[in-house]
Amino acid sequence: MIQLGAWSTRLGSVQMLHANGRVPICADWLDASALRLRFGAQTVMTGRLALRLAGFDAPVLAQESLTILIHRGSGRKGELLADDGRTIVLLQSWGRGMRPPGKTILRHGFVLRSPVDSMLDALVIEATGSESGSRVVSWKERSRTASELLDWALQRRLVTAQSFAEAIELRAKEQRLGTPLLRRLKVATQTNAHSEAERRLHQILHRMRLRGWVANHLWRCSNGDKLELDVAWPSARLCVEVDGKAYHSSASAFERDRVRQNLLMLDGWLVLRFTWAQITREPTTVTRTIRAALRADRACR
Numbered sequence: 001m002i003q004l005g006a007w008s009t010r011l012g013s014v015q016m017l018h019a020n021g022r023v024p025i026c027a028d029w030l031d032a033s034a035l036r037l038r039f040g041a042q043t044v045m046t047g048r049l050a051l052r053l054a055g056f057d058a059p060v061l062a063q064e065s066l067t068i069l070i071h072r073g074s075g076r077k078g079e080l081l082a083d084d085g086r087t088i089v090l091l092q093s094w095g096r097g098m099r100p101p102g103k104t105i106l107r108h109g110f111v112l113r114s115p116v117d118s119m120l121d122a123l124v125i126e127a128t129g130s131e132s133g134s135r136v137v138s139w140k141e142r143s144r145t146a147s148e149l150l151d152w153a154l155q156r157r158l159v160t161a162q163s164f165a166e167a168i169e170l171r172a173k174e175q176r177l178g179t180p181l182l183r184r185l186k187v188a189t190q191t192n193a194h195s196e197a198e199r200r201l202h203q204i205l206h207r208m209r210l211r212g213w214v215a216n217h218l219w220r221c222s223n224g225d226k227l228e229l230d231v232a233w234p235s236a237r238l239c240v241e242v243d244g245k246a247y248h249s250s251a252s253a254f255e256r257d258r259v260r261q262n263l264l265m266l267d268g269w270l271v272l273r274f275t276w277a278q279i280t281r282e283p284t285t286v287t288r289t290i291r292a293a294l295r296a297d298r299a300c301r
Contacts, residue, residue, distance in 0.1 A: 009083070010030055010031070010033075010034040010084075011031065011034040011035060011038060011066070011082045011083070011084070011086075011088065012034070012038050012080075012082060012083060013034045013035075013037040013038040014037075015033060015034065015037055028049055028052050028053055029053075029108065031049060031066060032045050032049060032053060032108075032110045033110075035066060035068055035088070036110065039068060039070055039090075040070070040071075042070070042071055042111075043068050043069070043070060043111070044068060044069035044070075044104055044111045044112065044113055045068055045110055045111065045112045045113065045118075046067050046068060046069055046091070046112070046113040046117065046118045046121040046122075047065070047066070047067035047089075047118055047121050047122040047125060048060070048061070048064060048118075048122050048149075049064075049066055049067070050112040050113055050115075050118040051115055051118050051119060051122070053107050053108060053110060053112055054105065054107055054112055054115050054118070055107075056115060056156065056158065057156075058119075058122075058149075058152065059148075059149075059152065061126075061145065063085060063086055063087075064086065065086065065087040065088070065089050065125055065126070066082070066086060066087070066088050066089065067088075067089040067091060067121055067122065067125050068088070068089070068090060068091065069091050069092075069113065070090050070091070070092060071092070078090060089125050091121070102114055102117045102171075103117070115158060116158065116159060116163070116167050117167075117171070119149065119153050119158060119159070120167060120168070120171060120178070120182060121178075122149055123146050123149055123150060123178070123181070123182065123185065124178030124181060124182065125178075126142060126145045126146050126149065127142050127143060127145070127146035127178075127181055127185075128142070128178065128181060146185065147185075147196055148196075150164075150185055150189070151194070151195035151196055151197075154189065154193075154194040154195060155194050155195055161186075161189040164186060164189055165186050165189070168182045168183060168186055193215065194216070194230070195242065196276075197242045197243070197274075197275075197276045197279055197280075198215070198230055198231070198242050200279050200280060201230075201231060201240070201242055201274070201279050201286070202215065202231075204279065204283045204286060204287060205231070205287070205290075208283075208287045210287065210290060210291070212233050212235065212236075213231050213232065213233050213240075214231070214232050214233075214234060215230070215231055216228050216229070216230070217229040217231075217232035217234060217239075219232070219264070219267075219269075221263045221264070221266075221267055222266065222267055223263065225263060227260060227263065227264065229241070229264075230242045233294065236270075236293075236294055236297040236298075237267075237268050237269045237270065237297070238269070238270050238272070238290070238293050238294060238297060239264055239269050239270070239271045239272070240271075240272045240273075240274065240290065241257075241261075241271060241272070241273045241274075242273075242274055242279070243273060243274070243275045243276065270293055270296075270297070272289060272290065272293060274286055
């Protein structure tokens with residue numbers, strides 16, 4: 001429980017909290033406030049912390065690293081271990097008399113790197129970092145974490161395959177950190193899929209020689225709403241929706257999915273849903289179900 005008006009220690013800084021009636025005091029606010037106190041008012045928040053402060057629902061990792069941009073003249077660099085076991089990653093990115101690279105925004109009194117750059121920073125740090133606190137993290141786990149974050153960004157339309165590629169090349173002109181890794185991740189977006197699960201489903205459909213489907217099919221519902229369908233057979237009005245491995249549905253997202261499904265069914269679509277586990281462990285069952293739905297449509301004609 002957070003006690004207002006009392007001194008507290010966090011991330012190597014000491015602060016007294018006061019409610020101002022506008023900004024809810026939460027863990028992210030406390031972290032950002034402590035980082036600014038410790039490293040100075042010019043500190044720029046980035047990574048997952050900045051995404052959440054900007055209003056995005058970026059998932060929270062256990063022992064999540066905190067990444068900030070600091071002035072080159074600060075004399076600091078590399079990583080620090082905070083008193084709670086988390087890693088503080090210090091990115092030195094601009095010189096004296098210069099502005100931080102890229103776009104920054106101001107939220108709740110904190111300077112944040114733009115959401116796209118914050119996401120790119122998080123991808124680089126999470127995929128290349130060797131430790132999280134005192135726990136050694138394997139390459140497989142780091143790769144999975146980065147892939148899930150990219151899926152999250154694609155699913156939230158924070159980036160598209162094209163804007164992701166453009167952001168990487170623009171970033172390469174300003175700083176080299178992580179550019180080769182980001183270019184490798186870019187390859188995974190070239191299928192026009194919004195998640196690793198969708199990419200796996202596309203591979204299965206190609207391998208099983210299922211034809212006639214369209215990825216990210218746009219459909220205007222009878223009530224005027226426009227929906228983007230993960231995979232669709234428009235002539236059969238068959239839609240396949242994918243719940244990817246990074247799928248963590250909030251209550252509001254759950255409600256939106258059900259409204260979306262009802263709208264499609266009212267327009268005569270059959271909607272099939274498959275999970276990450278089904279796509280990766282039971283591909284034959286997935287394709288068998290899709291074939292059965294296509295046969296049923298032909299039989300009804």
